[in-house]
Structures are given as structure tokens and as C-alpha cells.
Amino acid sequence: MLSTDNDILAAAETWRREGRGVALATVIETWGSAPRPVGSHLVVDGEGNFLGSVSGGCVEGAVITEGVEAIADGHPRVIEFGVADETAWRVGLSCGGRIRVFVEPVT
Amino acid sequence: MQIETLAILNAERAARRAAILVTDLDGGAQRVVREAEIAADPLSDLLARHLASGKSGLVSAEGRSLFLTVQAPPIRLVVIGAVHISQALCPMALALDLSVSVIDPRTAFATPERFPGIDLVAQWPDDAFAGAVAPLDRYCAVAALTHDPKIDDPALVAALKAECFYVGALGSRKTHAARVARLTESGFSESEIGRIAAPIGLNIGAVSPAEIAVSILGQIVAALRAPRAGVGP
Numbered sequence: 001m002l003s004t005d006n007d008i009l010a011a012a013e014t015w016r017r018e019g020r021g022v023a024l025a026t027v028i029e030t031w032g033s034a035p036r037p038v039g040s041h042l043v044v045d046g047e048g049n050f051l052g053s054v055s056g057g058c059v060e061g062a063v064i065t066e067g068v069e070a071i072a073d074g075h076p077r078v079i080e081f082g083v084a085d086e087t088a089w090r091v092g093l094s095c096g097g098r099i100r101v102f103v104e105p106v107t
Numbered sequence: 108m109q110i111e112t113l114a115i116l117n118a119e120r121a122a123r124r125a126a127i128l129v130t131d132l133d134g135g136a137q138r139v140v141r142e143a144e145i146a147a148d149p150l151s152d153l154l155a156r157h158l159a160s161g162k163s164g165l166v167s168a169e170g171r172s173l174f175l176t177v178q179a180p181p182i183r184l185v186v187i188g189a190v191h192i193s194q195a196l197c198p199m200a201l202a203l204d205l206s207v208s209v210i211d212p213r214t215a216f217a218t219p220e221r222f223p224g225i226d227l228v229a230q231w232p233d234d235a236f237a238g239a240v241a242p243l244d245r246y247c248a249v250a251a252l253t254h255d256p257k258i259d260d261p262a263l264v265a266a267l268k269a270e271c272f273y274v275g276a277l278g279s280r281k282t283h284a285a286r287v288a289r290l291t292e293s294g295f296s297e298s299e300i301g302r303i304a305a306p307i308g309l310n311i312g313a314v315s316p317a318e319i320a321v322s323i324l325g326q327i328v329a330a331l332r333a334p335r336a337g338v339g340p
Contacts, residue, residue, distance in 0.1 A: 009113060009116055009117055009120070010117055012113055013110065013113045013114055013117050016113070024108055024113075026163075026176060028132070028165055028174045029165055038162070038164055039162070039163030039177065075135075076134075076135030078132060102130065102132065102135075102174060104108050104130075104135055105108075106108050106109075106110060106113060107108070107109055107110065
């Protein structure tokens with residue numbers, strides 16, 4: 001089933017109240033053919049379970065990893081992916097766009 | 108994000124009220140501004156503009172880089188009358204990402220065959236709003252299309268009371284004059300009744316049901332976006 005932002009923020013709250021570590025990722029800027037609009041969310045728990053999408057699949061893996069790290073160290077961070085970036089190419093933002101994502105722990 | 112902040116966002120969303128999350132990207136400090144609090148906020152102009160467009164985005168304010176997450180309730184279209192125009196209107200409204208319900212107590216009209224995949228309620232409007240269809244609010248558009256005052260009028264009354272952002276009613280000027288008289292008798296003021304778009308739809312010379320549907324949806328989009336985008340309806 002397709003998750004709406006509604007489900008995602010509700011899940012983030014439910015998961016946190018259950019005592020799980022939770023991080024929220026939000027697309028804050030896009031250039032070119034980025035597949036998900038600014039404001040899109042993804043929520044991830046400490047085990048890497050996630051709901052939602054920030055890139056239609058391209059860089060989800062890397063965002064989830066950042067989310068798990070944010071849960072561990074308690075710090076928010078801004079990460080950027082784009083075709084000009086070797087890492088981003090490796091993780092697969094092959095659609096030709098660039099995105100910036102804010103990743104924050106829910107505390 | 109603190110769990111309390113998240114809880115406020117979820118509560119506002121559940122109550123179908125708009126809110127904006129303001130995040131300072133240097134450090135991650137956050138606050139929620141509820142719709143009713145925007146006017147008194149130091150960033151009121153910026154916040155009002157983003158709320159009007161419905162778009163989240165980066166802004167610079169007071170020398171800081173802020174991200175505004177706009178959380179506006181999904182826009183609903185409630186169509187009164189499972190008529191020919193409605194059959195054209197519903198799929199177009201879905202393409203605009205509107206959440207659509209059709210209400211018509213006449214079971215000959217309100218059939219799933221005529222409205223595949225559409226939320227269809229074969230009840231009188233007042234009964235429908237008491238259960239099967241969520242109550243109307245400011246984020247709803249109501250289009251009354253039955254031509255029958257017994258069905259259209261209760262829906263128009265409910266729409267005006269709920270301050271729906273768009274209220275339109277099908278019918279000639281003569282039909283509408285009679286409607287105005289009935290609503291006046293029911294205690295509505297001239298300005299309240301004046302909020303009803305009638306005859307419904309932008310005046311684009313629409314003839315076919317599909318063209319009338321386009322004129323109605325154009326009018327709905329204008330009602331939603333135009334006032335704060337600074338263009339005339």
C-alpha cells in the first residue's frame with residue numbers, strides 16, 4: 001500500500017512511543033528530475049525498518065543508513081545526493097536529479 | 108524533532124487544520140505554527156505565502172536558513188448529484204488530486220456502474236454528512252448539480268455553514284434567484300449567499316458535460332489559489 005505523509009508522521013509518533021529509536025528524513029531541496037517533491041518524508045527506526053520515500057527508491061538505502069546513524073548519535077544532519085557526486089551515483093540517483101535531505105532523530 | 112512537536116503536527120492533521128513546521132537547518136531547532144497563529148507570527152508573510160501555495164520549501168529569514176514544512180489538509184470535493192456532469196467531473200477531479208465524494212439519494216442515479224471507483228453515497232445530504240461522508244469544513248469544495256432544490260438546498264446550507272472554500276450550484280439565473288429567495292428565508296445573509304457560484308463554473312462557453320466539468324474545476328482551483336496568489340478569480 002502506498003504510504004501518505006499522514007501515515008508516515010503517524011508511524012513516526014507511534015514507533016517512538018513504543019520505545020523504538022526513530023529518525024525522520026525530509027526532502028528540503030531538489031534540482032532537475034528529482035522524483036519526489038520537496039517536503040516528502042521517510043521515517044526509519046533503529047533496525048532500518050522504514051516507511052515512505054524521499055527519492056522514489058534511488059537513494060533510500062543511503063538515507064536509511066543516515067537515519068540509523070542519527071538515531072545513534074542524536075544529531076540532525078543535511079545530506080545531498082546528485083549525479084555529480086560519485087557516492088550518489090553509486091547509491092543510484094541515476095535519474096539525473098539532485099536532492100538535499102534533512103535527517104533528524106525523533107527524541 | 109521532539110516527540111511533542113510530532114504529536115502537535117499529527118493532532119492538527121487529524122483535526123484537518125493546517126500547520127507549518129519551521130526548522131532551523133543550523134542546529135535543527137523547530138517549532139510548529141498553527142494556522143490560527145500565523146497572523147501573529149514574526150514570519151507571518153512568509154508563512155501565509157507558503158500556506159497559500161501549499162508548498163514546503165527553504166527560506167532565508169533573520170539571517171538563518173529555515174525549512175518550512177507545510178501541512179495542509181487534503182482538499183475534498185463533495186458533488187451533490189450523481190448526474191451526467193458528475194460522471195465527467197469525478198475523474199477530472201481525481202486527476203487534480205482532490206478527494207471526491209458523490210451524494211445522491213436517487214438510487215437510479217447513484218450506481219457504481221456510472222461511477223466506477225468513486226466514493227458514492229446514496230443518501231440525502233444531511234444523512235450523508237451525519238455518517239457516511241466526513242463533515243464539511245473550510246478545505247472542502249461543494250458542487251450542487253441535481254437541479255432539485257430538495258437535494259441541493261440542504262447541501263448548500265451545510266456548505267455555507269461549514270465555510271467551505273468553494274460552493275457552486277448548477278442552474279439558470281432564474282433558478283438561482285428562486286434559490287436566493289429560499290436561502291434568504293432560511294436566514295442567510297446576502298454576503299453568505301453571495302459566496303455561491305451560480306450559475307456554476309467559469310464562463311468559458313462550456314457546452315458538453317466534460318466542458319462544464321472543466322469550467323467547474325477551473326473555478327474551484329481559482330477559489331483555492333487565486334485570492335492569495337494575487338490574481339482575480
